Amino acid sequence: MSSTHLPQIKIPATYMRGGTSKGVFFSLDDLPLEAQEPGETRDAILLRVIGSPDPYGKHTDGMGGATSSTSKTVILSQSNKADHDVDYLFGQVAIDKPFIDWSGNCGNLTAAVGSFAISNGLVDADRIPKDGIATVRIWQANIGKTIIAQVPMTDGEVQETGDFELDGVTFPAAEVEVQFLNPADGEGAMFPTGNVVDELEVPAIGDFPAATYKATMINAGIPTIFLNAADIGYTGTELQEAINNDDAALARFEHIRAHGAVKMGLIQNISEAVARQHTPKVAFVAPPADYVTSSGKHIAKADIDVSVRALSMGKLHHAMMGTAAVAIGTAAAIPNTLVNLAAGGKNRQAVTFGHPSGTLKVGAEAEMLDGNWQVKKAIMSRSARVLMEGWVRVPQR
Structure with a gap:
């Protein structure tokens, strides 16, 4: 040899x-x-x-x-x-x-x-x-x-x-x-901007004009940027093929992610986002609605509190990342976040959300301490x- x-x-x-x-x-x-x-x-x-x-x-x-x-x-x-x-x-x-x-x-x-x-x-x-x-x-x-x-x-x-x-x-x-x-991520405060909802300014990209989106940017489980589905032209019931086959949409999501990462203080310049693909995540939320999962299972809106879709490494996830589920549960427990509002705006210690493959329940209890929201733990079951x-x-x- x-x-x-x-x-x-x-x-x-x-x-x-x-x-x-x-x-x-x-x-x-x-x-x-x-x-x-x-x-x-x-x-x-x-x-x-x-x-x-x-x-x-x-x-x-x-x-x-x-x-x-x-x-x-x-x-x-x-x-x-x-x-x-x-x-x-x-x-x-x-x-x-x-x-x-x-x-x-x-x-x-x-x-x-x-x-x-x-x-x-x-x-x-x-x-x-x-x-x-x-x-x-x-x-x-x-x-x-x-x-x-x-x-x-x-x-x-x-x-x-x-x-x-x-x-x-x-x-x-x-x-x-x-x-x-x-579960607040190790890189700083749970809400790095100090707000439960921010105005996120995103310049134009491709055929998408410049826009300012309402966004909840949270460090819990994993840094996550939550948007309202309706604000970006979605219903919150989408499956993978609706987004992953749309190169323009994927480029827009990456553009949003990069600008959100800068606002969260995770990077200094949007050019650094290419070397930080795993975090932050981008997700979009909507009130509960009937939909059919990727396996053909029918989910009734009465079965869920909120609809959530999330992207990972530039693609819509087939189900839900576990760390993003922690972010969802944490945000749902804190009044007036976009997740909490999409879930009905009430106080809660657990949330069941719909994702492309079905549903998942995650528990989290939030409390205000010294003017800052704290969550002691988030709990979910996996296998x-x-x-x-x-x-x-x-x-x-």
């Missing part, structure tokens, strides 16, 4: 579904030594694992699924932080660019973190019951927040099978309750399952 064509390396890895996402999970100590620290080497290996960048947009030569919800990597390690079991670092991998965004969390994959940590010896054995619920204390390293996962155990092993159904996931599984503590475990192979550079 020529020295210019080196053999592949083998890295222990687990391919997991968490919520409506899936990704490749690694224990930090299993990565090559030079990839155990952040940097170019780590990113290059993980990009090759996923199969990015792929100009064909298929991830044929990697483990990725060529969508934002399936192009993900997770690195876990035993935590040195007091009262925590595991450190969780998430990388959102771009599909067609050589880029991994480490700026935010993945709430869906959080549901799989606890079970991976237990199964891979990252949680002290005396904290794991033989039967019942194991409480896994997760330090979310991207945003510096604590998450609690309640993982079911049967006969000393993580229970993955069950009858819990999650819209956006085909098969039932065991329920995993996830609690996001103090998780190991799809494959063993080694992933990566060509050497």
